[in-house]
Amino acid sequence: MTGLSRRQLVKGSALALGTGLAAPALAASGPIRIGWLPALTGPSSSTGIAINRGIVFGVAELNAAGGIQGRKVELVVRDTQSDPTKAVNAAAELTRSEKVNVLYGPGNSGEALACTAVIARARTPQLNPCFVDEVIDAEKYPLAFRTAPSNQQVGAAANRFVMDILKIRQIAVIGDTSGYGTSSVKAFAGMLTAAGATVAYEATIDANQPDLLPDMMRMRNAGARAIMPWSVNPGFLSRILNVRAAMGWDVIVAGQPTLGSGQTRALLDRPENWEKVYQTNFRNLCYGEDGRLPPRTADLVARLQAAKVETSDTLLWWIAAGYDIAALVAAAVREVGEAPERMASYWNTAGPFDGVYGRYAWGPRQHNGYPDEGVVMSQANSFRDGTFRLAPGYD
The missing domain is CATH 3.40.50.2300 (Response regulator)
Structure with missing residues (x-):
């Protein structure tokens, strides 16, 4: 069986x-x-x-x-x-x-x-x-x-992590212009507002847009202390992380599971760009402190x-x-x-x-x-053959 x-x-x-x-x-x-x-x-x-x-x-x-x-x-x-x-x-x-x-x-x-x-x-x-x-x-x-x-379950897990564990209330919510990205930004921004967070910046961005610096500058200027991106496009997500590093902006990134994928990792300018990045994941596919699945x-x-x-x-x-x-x-x-x-x-x-x-x-x-x-958050830079360590705040 x-x-x-x-x-x-x-x-x-x-x-x-x-x-x-x-x-x-x-x-x-x-x-x-x-x-x-x-x-x-x-x-x-x-x-x-x-x-x-x-x-x-x-x-x-x-x-x-x-x-x-x-x-x-x-x-x-x-x-x-x-x-x-x-x-x-x-x-x-x-x-x-x-x-x-x-x-x-x-x-x-x-x-x-x-x-x-x-x-x-x-x-x-x-x-x-x-x-x-x-x-x-x-x-x-x-x-x-x-x-x-x-999305309600995924958003609840991500929002709980950012608001209750990291204690961050000023958040940028972004996505690409696909049906998934557009609907997710709308849903998750509403959930954050209802939970008492401040959505400092909300936008959908063309995933093929080559220069994300203007958008990232607007997020920083709006006072965002965390970015929550919703996209399954690893090129788009890797550019967010690369621009964040180039700006020297020490901001948390937490959101869609693709943030932690091997495809996203391969497009990073430096391995360090995966630090302070957390993605939605699933308890059955995470390993414990003992390294075991x-x-x-x-x-x-x-x-x-x-x-x-x-x-x-x-x-x-x-x-x-x-x-x-x-x-x-x-x-x-x-x-x-x-x-x-x-x-x-x-x-x-x-x-x-x-x-x-x-x-x-x-x-x-x-x-x-x-x-x-079953829905949890995990640490992107703990990637090991498609699995991850649970993020802080989880057993």
């Missing part, structure tokens, strides 16, 4: 059967098709490249173990190229022409905002790894389930290393998020078959599911399945 524990899947089976969803006999042949919409190219591709490593590895392990009661799992991938229009076209192709059984993604929130209604109209179950709040609504999109925290995570890392799957240039949680998908799909199909409503009913009733990335638990009226306590 890979990913989700056998104990949890047995528990899930009993709950599903208890709701009348008797497990049907599976067809003797024919693959289970998972559609996957990553950005493998373009400015927002860092997330998609890493998640792709995880889901490809998870599907390969599942198939090597015999698939789902003898049926192979087929991954049908379309590169969205970081473009919401291309993502919509790919979503329509996978759900209507390719007739996938489940759709995972898109991997970036701006693309997910454009695609969610298209996927819902096709009546295709969707597992969504994006943070932006609007892509999940159990009433509007009853077949769509979030397999990551929402949780056992389930350490086991996955060992298997990734044996298979020569690269983790040193990315974030391990992205890989783990993709890895868990194969097991979530397998659990549903194994117990109730591939009819969309049956799969949704199974996920609604059969949890919680223990994955590597996190513990997922949904209900008929709540399709945000990631636990609040």
Whole structure:
């Protein structure tokens, strides 16, 4: 059994059967098709490249173990190229022409905002790894389930760290001009204001803008004592850190997980530019003071290393998020078959599911399945093969 524990899947089976969803006999042949919409190219591709490593590895392990009661799992991938229009076209192709059984993604929130209604109209179950709040609504999109925290959860963790642990109240909130960046700045600035902070500077900035010095000067002149950037673009984030260093501005930077990615590190002018940088992360993917990862995570890392799957240039949680998908799909199909409503009913009733990335638990009226306590902050410069040490203030 890979990913989700056998104990949890047995528990899930009993709950599903208890709701009348008797497990049907599976067809003797024919693959289970998972559609996957990553950005493998373009400015927002860092997330998609890493998640792709995880889901490809998870599907390969599942198939090597015999698939789902003898049926192979087929991954049908379309590169969205970081473009919401291309993502919509790919979503329509996978759900209507390719007739996938489940759709995972898109991997970036701006693309997910454009695609969610298209996927819902096709009546295709969707597992969504994006943070932006609007892509999940159990009433509007009853077949769509979030397999990551929402922006509200991510923002709460980051805001608590900056305000309650670092005791900073004057904050600059910035993002790029993507759908994710724009929606995140609006959401997080509002959350900070409601919590009693002063949003000293608020802006969305073109990620391709070559010179960030004018914006950084305005942030400093506005009195910001911390910058909270929200972008999945490592080039944009690295330029923020490089300009901060060139200015000699000793300001805290805390925000989006990509701040700590290997891609961002590779674009820094100096390693020291990663100091006083903290990013949202996940408790299962952080190591303790003893340098050890949780056992389930350490086991996955060992298997990734044996298979020569690269983790040193990315974030391990992205890989783990993709890895868990194969097991979530397998659990549903194994117990109730591939009819969309049956799969949704199974996920609604059969949890919680223990994955590597996190513990997922949904209900008929709540399709945000990631636990609040799983969202933490970590130290960027403690990077080790995609994992991090917890930031100050966490156990």
